[in-house]
Amino acid sequence: MKVKQISVFLENKKGRLKKAVHALAEANINIRALSIADTSEFGILRLMVPDPEQAKKVLEENNFVVKLNDVIAVEVPDRPGGLDKILGILTKADMNVEYIYAFVEKKGEKAIVVIRTEDINEGIRVLKEAKVPLLSSEDISVL
Amino acid sequence: MIWNPKAECMDEEKRRKIQLKRLQDTVKRAYENVPYYHKKFNELGIEPEDIESLEDIKKLPFTTKQDLREAYPFGMFAVPDDDIIEVHTSSGTTGKPTVSGYTQADIDLWSEVMARALTMAGATKKDRIQNCYGYGLFTGGLGIHYGAQRIGATVIPISAGNTKRQIEIMQDFETTILTCTPSYALYLAEALQKENVEIENLKLKAGVFGAEMWTEEMRNTIEERLGLTALNIYGLTEIIGPGVAMECHEKNGLHIFEDHFYPEIINPETLENLPPGKKGELVLTTLTREAMPIIRFRTRDITTLRKGECPCGRTLIRMDRITGRSDDMLKIRGVIVFPSQIEEALLKIDGLEPHYQIVVTRPKYLDELEVQVEASPALFSDEVKHVEEAKKMIEEHLQREIGLRVNVTLVEPESLPRSEGKAIRVIDKRKF
Numbered sequence: 001m002k003v004k005q006i007s008v009f010l011e012n013k014k015g016r017l018k019k020a021v022h023a024l025a026e027a028n029i030n031i032r033a034l035s036i037a038d039t040s041e042f043g044i045l046r047l048m049v050p051d052p053e054q055a056k057k058v059l060e061e062n063n064f065v066v067k068l069n070d071v072i073a074v075e076v077p078d079r080p081g082g083l084d085k086i087l088g089i090l091t092k093a094d095m096n097v098e099y100i101y102a103f104v105e106k107k108g109e110k111a112i113v114v115i116r117t118e119d120i121n122e123g124i125r126v127l128k129e130a131k132v133p134l135l136s137s138e139d140i141s142v143l
Numbered sequence: 144m145i146w147n148p149k150a151e152c153m154d155e156e157k158r159r160k161i162q163l164k165r166l167q168d169t170v171k172r173a174y175e176n177v178p179y180y181h182k183k184f185n186e187l188g189i190e191p192e193d194i195e196s197l198e199d200i201k202k203l204p205f206t207t208k209q210d211l212r213e214a215y216p217f218g219m220f221a222v223p224d225d226d227i228i229e230v231h232t233s234s235g236t237t238g239k240p241t242v243s244g245y246t247q248a249d250i251d252l253w254s255e256v257m258a259r260a261l262t263m264a265g266a267t268k269k270d271r272i273q274n275c276y277g278y279g280l281f282t283g284g285l286g287i288h289y290g291a292q293r294i295g296a297t298v299i300p301i302s303a304g305n306t307k308r309q310i311e312i313m314q315d316f317e318t319t320i321l322t323c324t325p326s327y328a329l330y331l332a333e334a335l336q337k338e339n340v341e342i343e344n345l346k347l348k349a350g351v352f353g354a355e356m357w358t359e360e361m362r363n364t365i366e367e368r369l370g371l372t373a374l375n376i377y378g379l380t381e382i383i384g385p386g387v388a389m390e391c392h393e394k395n396g397l398h399i400f401e402d403h404f405y406p407e408i409i410n411p412e413t414l415e416n417l418p419p420g421k422k423g424e425l426v427l428t429t430l431t432r433e434a435m436p437i438i439r440f441r442t443r444d445i446t447t448l449r450k451g452e453c454p455c456g457r458t459l460i461r462m463d464r465i466t467g468r469s470d471d472m473l474k475i476r477g478v479i480v481f482p483s484q485i486e487e488a489l490l491k492i493d494g495l496e497p498h499y500q501i502v503v504t505r506p507k508y509l510d511e512l513e514v515q516v517e518a519s520p521a522l523f524s525d526e527v528k529h530v531e532e533a534k535k536m537i538e539e540h541l542q543r544e545i546g547l548r549v550n551v552t553l554v555e556p557e558s559l560p561r562s563e564g565k566a567i568r569v570i571d572k573r574k575f
Contacts, residue, residue, distance in 0.1 A: 007525035009518045011555050037527050042518075042553055044525060063557040065518045069525045098526055116525070 001124055001134040002070035004052040005114065009065040010036075010043040020045060020064060027058040032140055033114060035101035046101070048073075048114065050141035071116045072123050073135040078104060078111045086113060086132060093126040095119070112140075146262035146294070147255070150402050151457045158458070162405055163197050165430035170194050170203065173436040176221035179214055180204075180438065200407065200428065201416060205439045211241040211381060219435050220244050227434055232280045233380035243282070243380045244434040250289065252431055253383050256400045257290020260389035263398070263455075264349040264374050266320055268295040271346075273313060275323035275331075276354070277303040277564060282384025283354055287322045290386065296320075303327070303563045306334045317346040325357040325365060325373070326566035329497055332368035333561075342370035351376050353385055355565045356465050356483050360490035362394075364497050375464055381440050382427050388462055396449050396461030403431045406460065407439070408448050411469035419448045424469045425462065443470045445481075473503060473569065475510045478547050482568045485514060488544035492537060494521025498559045505573040511550060514541060518553040 010016045017036070024031060024047075033048035049055045052068055059066045076082035083102065090097060096118040104111050112135065117123030127134060145151050153161075171191040173180040183204045184190065193202055211219060219242075220227065228247055232240035245253070266272060272291045276283030284302055291298035301312055303323070309331060312318065321328065328350055335342065347369055353376035365373045377397050378385035387404050388397035399406050408423040409416055417423045425442045429435070445467040448460055467481030474480075482501055489499055495516060502513040514537075522533040534551050541549040560567065 005525070007523075009523045009530070009553070009555065011553075011558070016555070039527060039531070042530065044527060044530065046525060063555065065520055065523045065556055067520065067523055067525055098528075 001072070001128075001136055002120060003048070003073045003114070003135060003137050003140055005069050005071045006047050006049065006052050006056055006059070007067050007069060008045040008047070008059055010045055012038060012040060012042050017043070017045065019062070020059060023058055023062040023064075024049070024055060027054070029055050029058065033101070033103040033112065035099075035114075037099060046099075046114075048140055052137075069116070070120050071114050072120065072127065073140060074113050074115065074127060075133040075135060076102075076111045076113050078109060082111060083113060086115075086127070089126060089130045089132065090115075090117065090123065093122075095123055095126060144262050144265065144267065145456060146259040148456075150400075151259060151398070151459055153402070153458060155458065158402060159197060161402055162430060163194075165402075166197065166200065166405060166428065167191065167194050169428065169430055169432070169436045170438065172221050172433075173438055177219055177436070179210065179218060180436075197405075200405070200439065203428075203438050205414070205426065205441050206437055207441050208241060208381070208443075212239050215239065216242045217244065219437070221436055222246055222434050229285075230280075231282045231285070231380055231384060233282075240280075241381055243383070246433040248431075248433045249383070249435075252403060253286060253386060254289040254293040256383070256386035256403060257286050258293035259290075259400060260376055260386050261287070261290045261294055261296065261320070261351065263389045263391045264320060264351050264372075265392070266291065266294055266296050266349075270294075270296040270319045271299060271316055272296050272320045272322060273299045273301060273309070273316070273318040275301055275303055275309060275321070275327060275563075276385075281564075282378070282380050283322075286378065286384040286386055287351070306331065306563075310335060310338060310340060313345060313347070314340065319346050320349050320351065321347055321369070321371065322351040324354045324562070324564060324566070325352040325361055326355060326562050327564070328352055328365045328369060328373070329361070330561045330563070332365065336368070342368070345370065347371040349374060351389075353377055356467070356481075358483050358487045358490065359464075360487050361497060364490065377462070377465070379427075379442060381437060381442075382429055383432065387427065391453060391455040391457065393453055393455050395453065396463055398453065398457050398459040398461055399448075401460055403429070405430055406448060406462065408446070409441075411441075411443075411445075419450045419460070422447045422463075422466075441469075443468045445469055445472075473501075473512075473571070475503065475512050475547055478545075480512070480545050480547060484545050485541065485549075486568070488541050489514070489516065489537075491544075492540060494519055495537070496556070498561070499568070500559050501569045503569065503571045503573055510573065512547055513550045513552055515552045515554050515559060517556050517559060519556065522553065 278284035378387040388399040411424040
């Protein structure tokens with residue numbers, strides 16, 4: 001149950017994020033989830049969109065460097081301890097998390113946590129075994 | 144193909160005789176007609192008659208860009224205004240431009256050396272030469288133009304800029320030879336790729352690239368991306384324009400047309416002459432220029448002269464590609480660095496785009512060298528850690544190659560300035 005995420009290289013400079021987001025807006029692409037990892041020099045914009053291939057094309061046409069990566073998206077009950085449980089499972093399996101970000105689903109009952117583990121297949125196996133509900137790309141696109 | 148075998152394949156003794164005769168004439172004309180040289184000669188206590196052998200050239204004064212600037216605009220002319228039929232100026236890369244004047248005989252000479260140069264690149268009557276050097280005061284455009292016409296090739300005087308049109312013409316007119324700066328050649332290659340033009344469908348066979356420093360790595364990239372043989376041309380406004388020297392298909396140095404331009408290599412610090420095979424600053428003396436005889440012009444370009452016959456059959460002396468300038472070389476924390484070294488090192492890295500910019504600063508007391516390179520899919524990842532590793536890899540590679548600590552900054556694709564003329568590679572923000 002890998003989910004496609006796109007990541008975009010941004011210079012840590014005024015107006016860069018806006019330019020990327022604007023390009024998507026122009027192409028009528030709705031952003032489902034977003035996170036930015038930044039350093040003093042550059043940032044990495046990570047996005048969940050309904051059609052990652054198309055978003056990649058649009059951004060590349062606007063001269064951005066873009067990559068498509070696999071990540072894991074899990075459903076977590078939107079209440080205290082939800083994320084803690086997931087991380088507990090991964091820690092117990094000695095699984096390193098590269099990055100993580102979360103967003104709340106529209107109806108507000110559930111939170112979606114996007115996880116990139118060091119070994120993505122192994123991450124999926126561990127979470128599946130613990131009966132954590134995993135989301136597919138289709139699930140994300142209809143959220 | 145050799146345009147003028149008599150001149151280009153002459154035996155050395157004969158050439159030296161011609162050179163001496165022409166040098167003596169030049170010195171005499173300069174002394175008699177250019178007040179600047181008259182004064183200089185008097186100060187040094189020399190007269191034209193003192194030049195009895197080619198070695199005596201060492202007695203003559205150097206001419207610098209500064210001297211030419213002080214003579215701005217027409218102070219170096221050795222003929223009456225009536226005889227001047229064209230003027231050009233240098234591009235002013237490093238300051239106020241210098242002026243060059245031409246008589247009809249000078250234009251004929253220029254056409255001759257450019258015809259030799261273009262023939263060296265394989266140009267014949269049948270070729271279509273797309274000339275993207277700027278037409279105007281810059282010598283590149285018209286210099287190539289005169290040479291192409293002398294050969295009887297078809298010249299497409301498209302000049303610089305308007306890349307879309309360049310590509311259209313290249314396809315429709317079936318251009319066979321491309322003439323421009325090497326950085327513009329790269330830019331064109333990129334544009335062709337974007338327009339999905341397959342190089343197999345182009346008729347390009349050779350490119351005559353000059354007017355800026357470039358490297359062997361850059362040549363390889365251009366050749367691969369444009370599907371042509373990329374050759375180096377050299378010249379400078381102060382001497383005549385392009386056509387002072389040109390590389391043949393052997394690619395083992397640029398043949399200097401030394402029956403018209405006499406080359407020397409000096410140590411830029413001590414000003415002593417260096418023998419062939421030694422690296423130093425190129426000094427040129429015009430042997431046949433009418434309007435503006437120039438004696439021992441310090442080009443500031445760093446190169447090496449090589450003697451010996453070339454497999455192409457030419458006996459003309461060869462100069463290595465320019466590796467730097469005696470004046471704009473960078474001294475970073477006491478270490479001499481030429482931008483070409485950084486370029487060479489960068490282009491050895493797979494996945495890196497050949498666009499870069501060097502920024503030199505001195506935040507406090509120490510120089511900092513920053514090299515900006517464009518991020519590419521090969522360097523980018525969704526993880527900060529990996530992007531930083533890529534950056535560090537480039538930094539370490541540069542440090543190994545040039546022996547200096549370098550800060551690498553990854554910038555967005557297409558964010559570094561593309562140039563249609565001379566690329567600005569170095570931004571020196573230090574105040575001296």
